[in-house]
Amino acid sequence: MSAASEWRPRRGLLFYRPRPGIGDYMVAVLMLVVAVASAFPLVWMVLSSLKTPAETMQVPPVWLPASPSLEAFEKVSGVINVGRSMLNSAVIATITTTGIIVTSLMAGYAFAKHRFRGRNALFALMIATMFLPPIVTLIPLYRMIGTIGLDGNLAGVILPNLANAFGIFLMRQFISGVPDDLIDAARMDGASEMRILFVIVAPLVTPAVAALALFAFVYHWNSYLWPLTVLQGNADQYPIVISLSRLLSYNRGAMNTNLVMAGATLAVLPPLVLFVFLQRFFVDSIVSSGVKG
Amino acid sequence: MLTPAVSLIGAFIVVPMVLTVWLSLQDWSTQTGFQTAKFVGFDNFREIFGATSVGRDFKGALVNTALYTLMSVALILPVSVGLGLLVYQRNVAGGNALRTILFSTYMVPMIAVALVWSKLYSPSEGPINQMLGWLGVGPQPWLSSPSTALVSIVFLNVWQQVGYFTVLVVAGLTQIPTSLYEAATIDGANGRQQFTAITLPLLKRTLLFSAVIAIINAVQVFEPVALITQGGPVGSTNVLTYHIRRVGIERAQGGLGSAMAVTLMLSLIVVIFALFAFARKGDDE
Numbered sequence: 001m002s003a004a005s006e007w008r009p010r011r012g013l014l015f016y017r018p019r020p021g022i023g024d025y026m027v028a029v030l031m032l033v034v035a036v037a038s039a040f041p042l043v044w045m046v047l048s049s050l051k052t053p054a055e056t057m058q059v060p061p062v063w064l065p066a067s068p069s070l071e072a073f074e075k076v077s078g079v080i081n082v083g084r085s086m087l088n089s090a091v092i093a094t095i096t097t098t099g100i101i102v103t104s105l106m107a108g109y110a111f112a113k114h115r116f117r118g119r120n121a122l123f124a125l126m127i128a129t130m131f132l133p134p135i136v137t138l139i140p141l142y143r144m145i146g147t148i149g150l151d152g153n154l155a156g157v158i159l160p161n162l163a164n165a166f167g168i169f170l171m172r173q174f175i176s177g178v179p180d181d182l183i184d185a186a187r188m189d190g191a192s193e194m195r196i197l198f199v200i201v202a203p204l205v206t207p208a209v210a211a212l213a214l215f216a217f218v219y220h221w222n223s224y225l226w227p228l229t230v231l232q233g234n235a236d237q238y239p240i241v242i243s244l245s246r247l248l249s250y251n252r253g254a255m256n257t258n259l260v261m262a263g264a265t266l267a268v269l270p271p272l273v274l275f276v277f278l279q280r281f282f283v284d285s286i287v288s289s290g291v292k293g
Numbered sequence: 294m295l296t297p298a299v300s301l302i303g304a305f306i307v308v309p310m311v312l313t314v315w316l317s318l319q320d321w322s323t324q325t326g327f328q329t330a331k332f333v334g335f336d337n338f339r340e341i342f343g344a345t346s347v348g349r350d351f352k353g354a355l356v357n358t359a360l361y362t363l364m365s366v367a368l369i370l371p372v373s374v375g376l377g378l379l380v381y382q383r384n385v386a387g388g389n390a391l392r393t394i395l396f397s398t399y400m401v402p403m404i405a406v407a408l409v410w411s412k413l414y415s416p417s418e419g420p421i422n423q424m425l426g427w428l429g430v431g432p433q434p435w436l437s438s439p440s441t442a443l444v445s446i447v448f449l450n451v452w453q454q455v456g457y458f459t460v461l462v463v464a465g466l467t468q469i470p471t472s473l474y475e476a477a478t479i480d481g482a483n484g485r486q487q488f489t490a491i492t493l494p495l496l497k498r499t500l501l502f503s504a505v506i507a508i509i510n511a512v513q514v515f516e517p518v519a520l521i522t523q524g525g526p527v528g529s530t531n532v533l534t535y536h537i538r539r540v541g542i543e544r545a546q547g548g549l550g551s552a553m554a555v556t557l558m559l560s561l562i563v564v565i566f567a568l569f570a571f572a573r574k575g576d577d578e
Contacts, residue, residue, distance in 0.1 A: 014385060014386050014387070015384065015385055015386065016383055016384055016385070016386065017384060020384070020385075023384075024384045024385055027379070027382060027384060027385045028385045028387075030379060031379055031385060031387055031388075031391050034376060034379065034391065034395070035390075035391055035394050038394050038395050038397075038398060038452070038456070039394055041398075041406070041409050041410060041413060041452065042397075042398070042401065042409070044409065044412075044413060044420060045405070045409045048412065056412075056418070057418055058418065059417045059418055060423050060426075061418050061419060061420050061423055063420070102297070103297045103298040103301060104298065106294045106295070106297060106298060107294065107295050107297075107298035107299065109294060110294035110295045111295075114294065122295075122299070125307075126298075126299070126302060129302055129306045129307070129310075131505075131509055131561075131565075132306065132310065132558070133509060133512050133513050133534070133557070133558075133561070134513065135512075135513065135515075135533065135534040135537050135538065135554060135557070136310065136313060136554045136555075136557060136558050137305075137306060137309035137310050137312075137313060137554075138537070138538060138541070138542070138554070139313065139316065139323060139537075139541040139542065139547050139550050139551055139554065140308075140309040140312035140313055140316060140327075140547075140551070141305060141309040142323065142542060143323060143326075143327065143547070144305075144308075144309065144312075147326065147327075159305070160301075160304075160305035160306075161305075162297075162301050163297060163298040163301035163302050164302070165302065168298055193294060197294075218400050221402070222400075222401075222402035222403065222404075224402070224403060224404050224515065224516050224519075225513075225515050225516075225534070225538070228519075229538065229542055241402050241404045241405075242404075244404050244405065244408065245404065245519075245520050248408065248520065257412055260408055260412075261408075261409070261412070264404075264405040264408050264409060267402055267404070267405050268400075268401050268402065268405050271400045271401070271402070272397060272400050272401065274400075275396075275397055275400040276397070279393055279396065279397075
């Protein structure tokens with residue numbers, strides 16, 4: 001017993017225990033099955049984008065392209081303007097993300113460190129908006145954007161999303177942990193509140209800001225319903241996710257699956273690459289915001 | 294400090310929210326300014342719950358959305374607990390790698406998920422029926438039959454989102470003191486007893502939060518319907534987000550669409566309050 005309690009997990013190639021039992025092997029197999037099932041659709045997407053049109057139509061399906069070709073990626077540009085669509089997506093996601101970070105830092109700081117009447121009620125109202133499905137406000141919002149002349153325009157896509165409750169919540173959580181002494185000392189030195197926030201507080205919550213930036217960027221890169229509604233008909237403003245749907249309707253019924261898959265691969269890459277590099281921030285912030293939420 | 298965020302959220306969420314409620318009592322075309330709205334009392338609600346085709350379509354969408362939400366939550370909760378245990382366990386290496394793979398699907402645009410799965414589901418050229426065939430299961434119609442289309446969309450959504458909920462469960466598991474398990478082991482409790490007596494009760498808060506998020510996500514399903522099924526076959530995948538947008542934006546029936554949106558919001562409030570009441574009742578026992 002004493003030997004067992006002092007035993008510390010030594011990381012083997014696969015098992016932590018010195019002598020794995022049958023249960024451990026079952027767990028290992030289960031993990032492998034889950035990982036394969038989870039990755040399979042994206043692997044299939046990439047494989048299909050490298051197939052010939054005929055191969056994508058074969059029955060039973062062929063899994064590996066006989067001679068992988070990038071032809072589909074070249075042909076996508078003939079149907080939709082890939083460069084312009086990617087640029088539109090990047091513009092929407094980047095400006096929206098920047099706006100969200102600035103407005104969330106400011107409001108998060110005020111809610112965490114300023115005392116004022118009605119603070120809790122206002123915070124509760126902001127948080128309540130987090131649980132509102134966008135469809136509930138879609139119809140009047142669409143009319144409002146039309147009234148100020150921003151329909152069919154990237155600005156109309158961006159403007160309503162420059163602040164959100166999740167960002168405020170996340171920033172307040174993390175800024176609450178910054179010691180008051182630090183802020184008071186800066187005030188004594190005559191620093192303005194904006195200066196305190198952006199020069200002293202913000203650098204201390206960098207991991208949370210990074211997480212928020214990634215969440216916001218991925219969310220707005222992927223978002224479909226709102227841009228589709230605001231931009232309807234104005235194809236050169238389309239972000240890549242909307243251009244993709246035009247790939248599907250192009251030559252419907254003909255053999256263009258490899259084309260659709262190539263387009264999907266292009267749209268998936270930016271958020272996935274961001275995630276792979278910065279996943280640690282994503283997971284940490286979900287853990288700290290989700291559980292306490 | 295508060296001005297930018299509060300005015301943006303006020304102007305683009307709170308004001309439209311109030312307008313939605315107001316418009317639900319008006320006869321109004323989305324093509325025209327708000328000043329053209331004409332007060333009609335509860336006529337819009339009578340119509341969307343009435344016996345005409347408007348009422349039939351809306352009630353169909355309401356039922357489809359309820360079914361869809363129920364199936365999503367019923368799958369996501371147990372699957373995310375199972376996957377969470379798999380990621381959290383410390384007998385076999387690779388838990389964190391598995392978490393990364395599971396969570397990565399959450400980064401994929403829904404539109405790409407819908408496109409890829411529509412091909413995976415393809416009855417003849419799709420790999421899913423091919424693999425079922427290897428297991429001796431006959432080909433399924435998936436998205437092309439009214440009886441299986443909705444559940445097919447549930448599956449692709451669960452595939453996309455379950456990684457997020459798994460991360461929530463893992464976070465919940467790390468909060469459970471290991472001393473509880475040690476004590477239970479000394480008392481001779483087996484794995485299953487430890488799961489039902491310790492793990493599940495202490496995951497309750499996490500699961501409640503997960504359920505709320507899963508419900509709110511489920512009513513937002515749009516891309517697979519808009520892109521692949523257009524609500525069909527035979528209206529079987531006509532869900533609320535798709536239907537409200539079609540009525541309120543495409544057909545420009547802003548009053549009717551707003552009444553539908555208000556109904557959706559009230560239903561959500563009722564369901565979420567019921568969920569909390571149910572959880573609290575469990576606490577008292």
